[in-house]
Amino acid sequence: MPSQAINTSSRTPQVDDAGRLKHFLTIEGLDKAQLLRLLDSASAFIGADTEKQKEQASLLEGHTVVNLFFEDSTRTRTTFEIAGKRLGAAVINLNPSRMSTRKGETVLDTVRTLEAMDTDIFVVRDHASGTAHLIARHVPPHVHIINAGDGRHAHPTQAMLDMYTIREHKGDISNLRFAIVGDILHSRVARSQIAALNLLGAREVRVIAPATLLPTEIERLGVTAFTDIDEGLKDIDVIMMLRLQLERMEGKLIPSTQEYFRCYGLNRVRLNRAAPGAVVMHPGPMNRGLEIASDVADSERSLILSQVTNGIAVRMAIMAQLVDAAGVQTA
Amino acid sequence: MPSQAINTSSRTPQVDDAGRLKHFLTIEGLDKAQLLRLLDSASAFIGADTEKQKEQASLLEGHTVVNLFFEDSTRTRTTFEIAGKRLGAAVINLNPSRMSTRKGETVLDTVRTLEAMDTDIFVVRDHASGTAHLIARHVPPHVHIINAGDGRHAHPTQAMLDMYTIREHKGDISNLRFAIVGDILHSRVARSQIAALNLLGAREVRVIAPATLLPTEIERLGVTAFTDIDEGLKDIDVIMMLRLQLERMEGKLIPSTQEYFRCYGLNRVRLNRAAPGAVVMHPGPMNRGLEIASDVADSERSLILSQVTNGIAVRMAIMAQLVDAAGVQTA
Amino acid sequence: MPSQAINTSSRTPQVDDAGRLKHFLTIEGLDKAQLLRLLDSASAFIGADTEKQKEQASLLEGHTVVNLFFEDSTRTRTTFEIAGKRLGAAVINLNPSRMSTRKGETVLDTVRTLEAMDTDIFVVRDHASGTAHLIARHVPPHVHIINAGDGRHAHPTQAMLDMYTIREHKGDISNLRFAIVGDILHSRVARSQIAALNLLGAREVRVIAPATLLPTEIERLGVTAFTDIDEGLKDIDVIMMLRLQLERMEGKLIPSTQEYFRCYGLNRVRLNRAAPGAVVMHPGPMNRGLEIASDVADSERSLILSQVTNGIAVRMAIMAQLVDAAGVQTA
Numbered sequence: 003m004p005s006q007a008i009n010t011s012s013r014t015p016q017v018d019d020a021g022r023l024k025h026f027l028t029i030e031g032l033d034k035a036q037l038l039r040l041l042d043s044a045s046a047f048i049g050a051d052t053e054k055q056k057e058q059a060s061l062l063e064g065h066t067v068v069n070l071f072f073e074d075s076t077r078t079r080t081t082f083e084i085a086g087k088r089l090g091a092a093v094i095n096l097n098p099s100r101m102s103t104r105k106g107e108t109v110l111d112t113v114r115t116l117e118a119m120d121t122d123i124f125v126v127r128d129h130a131s132g133t134a135h136l137i138a139r140h141v142p143p144h145v146h147i148i149n150a151g152d153g154r155h156a157h158p159t160q161a162m163l164d165m166y167t168i169r170e171h172k173g174d175i176s177n178l179r180f181a182i183v184g185d186i187l188h189s190r191v192a193r194s195q196i197a198a199l200n201l202l203g204a205r206e207v208r209v210i211a212p213a214t215l216l217p218t219e220i221e222r223l224g225v226t227a228f229t230d231i232d233e234g235l236k237d238i239d240v241i242m243m244l245r246l247q248l249e250r251m252e253g254k255l256i257p258s259t260q261e262y263f264r265c266y267g268l269n270r271v272r273l274n275r276a277a278p279g280a281v282v283m284h285p286g287p288m289n290r291g292l293e294i295a296s297d298v299a300d301s302e303r304s305l306i307l308s309q310v311t312n313g314i315a316v317r318m319a320i321m322a323q324l325v326d327a328a329g330v331q332t333a
Numbered sequence: 334m335p336s337q338a339i340n341t342s343s344r345t346p347q348v349d350d351a352g353r354l355k356h357f358l359t360i361e362g363l364d365k366a367q368l369l370r371l372l373d374s375a376s377a378f379i380g381a382d383t384e385k386q387k388e389q390a391s392l393l394e395g396h397t398v399v400n401l402f403f404e405d406s407t408r409t410r411t412t413f414e415i416a417g418k419r420l421g422a423a424v425i426n427l428n429p430s431r432m433s434t435r436k437g438e439t440v441l442d443t444v445r446t447l448e449a450m451d452t453d454i455f456v457v458r459d460h461a462s463g464t465a466h467l468i469a470r471h472v473p474p475h476v477h478i479i480n481a482g483d484g485r486h487a488h489p490t491q492a493m494l495d496m497y498t499i500r501e502h503k504g505d506i507s508n509l510r511f512a513i514v515g516d517i518l519h520s521r522v523a524r525s526q527i528a529a530l531n532l533l534g535a536r537e538v539r540v541i542a543p544a545t546l547l548p549t550e551i552e553r554l555g556v557t558a559f560t561d562i563d564e565g566l567k568d569i570d571v572i573m574m575l576r577l578q579l580e581r582m583e584g585k586l587i588p589s590t591q592e593y594f595r596c597y598g599l600n601r602v603r604l605n606r607a608a609p610g611a612v613v614m615h616p617g618p619m620n621r622g623l624e625i626a627s628d629v630a631d632s633e634r635s636l637i638l639s640q641v642t643n644g645i646a647v648r649m650a651i652m653a654q655l656v657d658a659a660g661v662q663t664a
Numbered sequence: 665m666p667s668q669a670i671n672t673s674s675r676t677p678q679v680d681d682a683g684r685l686k687h688f689l690t691i692e693g694l695d696k697a698q699l700l701r702l703l704d705s706a707s708a709f710i711g712a713d714t715e716k717q718k719e720q721a722s723l724l725e726g727h728t729v730v731n732l733f734f735e736d737s738t739r740t741r742t743t744f745e746i747a748g749k750r751l752g753a754a755v756i757n758l759n760p761s762r763m764s765t766r767k768g769e770t771v772l773d774t775v776r777t778l779e780a781m782d783t784d785i786f787v788v789r790d791h792a793s794g795t796a797h798l799i800a801r802h803v804p805p806h807v808h809i810i811n812a813g814d815g816r817h818a819h820p821t822q823a824m825l826d827m828y829t830i831r832e833h834k835g836d837i838s839n840l841r842f843a844i845v846g847d848i849l850h851s852r853v854a855r856s857q858i859a860a861l862n863l864l865g866a867r868e869v870r871v872i873a874p875a876t877l878l879p880t881e882i883e884r885l886g887v888t889a890f891t892d893i894d895e896g897l898k899d900i901d902v903i904m905m906l907r908l909q910l911e912r913m914e915g916k917l918i919p920s921t922q923e924y925f926r927c928y929g930l931n932r933v934r935l936n937r938a939a940p941g942a943v944v945m946h947p948g949p950m951n952r953g954l955e956i957a958s959d960v961a962d963s964e965r966s967l968i969l970s971q972v973t974n975g976i977a978v979r980m981a982i983m984a985q986l987v988d989a990a991g992v993q994t995a
Contacts, residue, residue: 052726055726056725056726059726063387064383064386064387064390066415076758076760077777080756080758080778080781081781083756084728084754084756084781087754088754092415092418092419094411094414094415096407096411098407108621111617111618111619111621112618114638115408115617115618115638115641116411118638118639118641118642119411119412119415119641119642119644119645120415120642120645286773286777287773287774287777288773290770290773307776307777307779307780308780310777310780310781311780311781311782313781314781314782394718395714395717395718395721397746397749423746423749423750425742425745425746427738427742429738439952442948442949442950442952443949445969446739446948446949446969446972447742449969449970449972449973450742450743450746450972450973450975450976451746451973451976
């Protein structure tokens with residue numbers, strides 16, 4: 003699938019003609035009002051009391067959610083499993099590399115088979131860019147696809163939980179300056195964060211990385227690139243760290259873990275170069291002492307555990323809205 | 334376990350003295366009325382409205398279903414998992430090759446242990462013929478065994494969903510001619526289909542395969558054997574394809590995938606040799622371009638996705654009837 | 665983590681200042697009344713009628729239980745999964761060797777992440793002694809840890825289900841003589857059993873093993889050690905067999921399986937050396953013909969399947985009490 007196709011909203015079927023969300027595939031193609039509506043609706047899923055929880059546990063009652071993870075990710079899969087169960091859905095975990103695709107069945111045959119079992123929501127993770135889009139173009143109207151990460155392309159629910167966490171702790175995004183730090187080149191998280199921040203009118207978005215981990219023409223996405231972290235962090239309100247894939251250490255992209263931490267690791271001294279009260283985020287799991295110092299990760303400036311908590315709520319909100327948009331709940 | 338024992342209904346304990354179903358192990362040993370009662374009861378589980386779904390979700394409330402898959406099969410396991418959850422049961426998935434049997438525990442010790450946890454239904458899949466029967470002979474009266482495929486012997490829930498699908502799309506089985514095409518020799522699916530079709534009074538049942546994939550004395554089962562597919566499909570109303578195990582390609586049973594497709598693959602031309610309006614079935618997962626051409630699999634004559642949908646309903650009906658027959662629901 | 669720390673009750677945070685159970689980590693540090701209260705409360709979870717079951721299924725409604733098994737154990741994991749589901753909890757199974765710890769995340773980061781997803785109970789199994797304690801010292805007050813086996817240290821829920829089973833079948837523990845037979849050296853089960861039996865005032869506790877499988881200074885734990893099983897079983901009322909790890913056969917600790925069975929295997933003749941009516945227990949899975957003869961395992965004197973049944977009930981009781989102690993149910 004050519005990467006151009008992925009970013010063309012007219013070809014991503016995530017919004018229907020009435021402007022309602024049918025799938026959740028990328029931030030691109032959504033408008034600011036849609037993002038804000040999702041973020042606002044997520045609050046109801048944070049700290050709900052027992053009465054409220056019971057009500058929420060009926061929102062997806064009778065529905066089936068399939069976690070279709072062609073690429074393994076226990077962490078993300080678990081958040082969707084918990085989110086689905088708290089909404090009352092039956093959640094089925096599938097890791098199809100071990101199943102039918104090995105037997106010569108294509109991805110679409112797998113999806114069609116599961117769909118024939120009356121699945122309502124597919125949460126899709128794959129190492130290939132575009133898989134969630136491909137599936138979304140081939141399912142009937144009552145089936146909803148959520149992209150849980152596709153190749154280097156997008157990880158939109160991660161971006162949404164990040165936006166929620168920023169608004170919760172730092173207020174209006176249009177007043178804030180952001181820096182995304184780390185392996186920008188390979189990061190679907192960075193791509194979705196940049197799209198969301200720009201859509202929500204961030205005052206400034208910077209990316210900070212060694213030149214080997216910066217895509218060419220990255221500035222086209224509406225960011226300023228820095229290779230010097232100390233310079234890049236100046237006046238920044240929100241520092242969004244990326245996870246460094248240790249397996250890249252063995253290639254030529256990064257000299258060594260010590261050298262990387264010395265040049266790009268976020269420590270206390272660097273944190274202090276940012277704006278007063280700057281906060282730190284990380285999608286997890288962290289490599290302590292590689293991209294982030296332990297004392298920074300555990301400091302009162304770290305929003306890392308808030309991100310996890312909000313991740314459940316945001317995913318519950320997205321699932322609830324997808325099903326509701328289809329008229330199952332309210333029509 | 335000698336194969337003779339398997340087929341002797343007096344030794345298969347699936348029906349109690351009052352004629353009620355205690356286990357679901359093979360089609361053999363059941364009578365036509367029992368099959369029809371199961372098929373009729375499955376309709377209630379197709380397209381149920383929200384009110385009906387809630388009612389069904391209480392049928393196995395408080396019950397525990399264990400998917401005991403000594404041989405892995407994500408597809409079949411998932412259908413039983415969904416069926417059990419929609420009936421309100423707690424479903425536990427176990428793949429015992431990774432667990433206790435490796436530690437020296439026998440199959441029966443595993444079953445006795447799980448049974449002591451108040452399990453109500455075991456869904457058993459194994460590569461050895463007779464495992465489900467073996468277990469059924471050793472469990473107490475309130476425990477029910479469903480055979481989800483044992484060696485080359487039987488896959489009775491697959492045959493039942495096939496019968497349901499045929500009746501739904503083509504009406505009374507006694508008016509119809511059937512051809513089962515492919516690896517008859519190794520197929521538990523074929524064995525159960527033949528038994529069900531003959532019990533329900535099919536007008537004719539044929540099997541079509543290369544001579545190397547036909548059991549000797551197959552005609553004793555009440556079928557006519559063909560090695561020429563073009564001849565065998567003549568006047569056939571329902572074509573039941575079998576999945577070809579790719580691993581058999583490397584042996585001497587089949588020359589090559591291209592050669593197999595040329596000689597036995599179901600394509601449009603061959604479909605047109607069958608009776609007008611003939612339909613195509615496949616238990617999945619398909620090898621497109623090997624046993625079946627893609628355009629046939631996706632054509633309006635294909636019932637393949639109906640089979641999947643009906644598979645959930647038929648398994649729900651079987652589980653509900655087993656538990657009910659034990660008097661848990663109605664006594 | 666030094667082993668001394670593990671056994672010091674002042675440093676094990678399992679009981680709060682009001683004497684209520686916050687975690688369930690070891691038998692050591694609990695008092696007799698606490699043990700008896702747990703054992704008494706477990707009876708309600710045995711043979712409950714439908715009405716009672718529905719009531720119990722609401723005790724952990726809205727709660728999330730995470731089975732965090734760093735070391736795999738399908739059997740123990742399944743009992744906790746069933747126990748949690750019967751209490752109405754959402755149960756998430758995680759086997760973190762396959763997930764984030766491989767990516768460089770520490771155990772505590774894994775726990776903090778899951779905790780941020782509003783997990784209420786962690787059931788922890790690890791090959792290292794002290795892991796459950798380590799976690800318990802770092803979680804907030806509303807999170808409860810259950811030790812499902814840590815290294816050679818403790819397996820307290822196993823000991824509790826054993827105590828329950830003994831009281832059910834043989835009455836008051838203070839009237840009885842016990843022998844624990846097998847690999848005492850490596851057994852966390854034995855350690856927890858000895859602690860529980862002594863706390864409940866057992867008349868006598870013996871351990872029986874080859875000298876190579878007896879810890880030095882074992883008698884400090886309040887037991888008498890025997891290397892001759894025939895002598896050790898004399899007058900014993902309850903024989904508690906341990907599972908022999910087959911992998912130890914290859915080392916120098918045991919000569920051979922035949923030799924071990926000849927010298928230490930429990931057969932009918934040896935069973936008859938014990939007190940009249942003596943019963944046999946085993947935590948499972950058994951090695952038939954290695955540590956125990958098949959006819960003994962299956963005899964009317966064997967309580968092995970009762971142990972399994974009671975294991976679910978005892979674990980339900982522990983979970984219910986932990987959550988209740990936190991005031992969630994009754995405050």
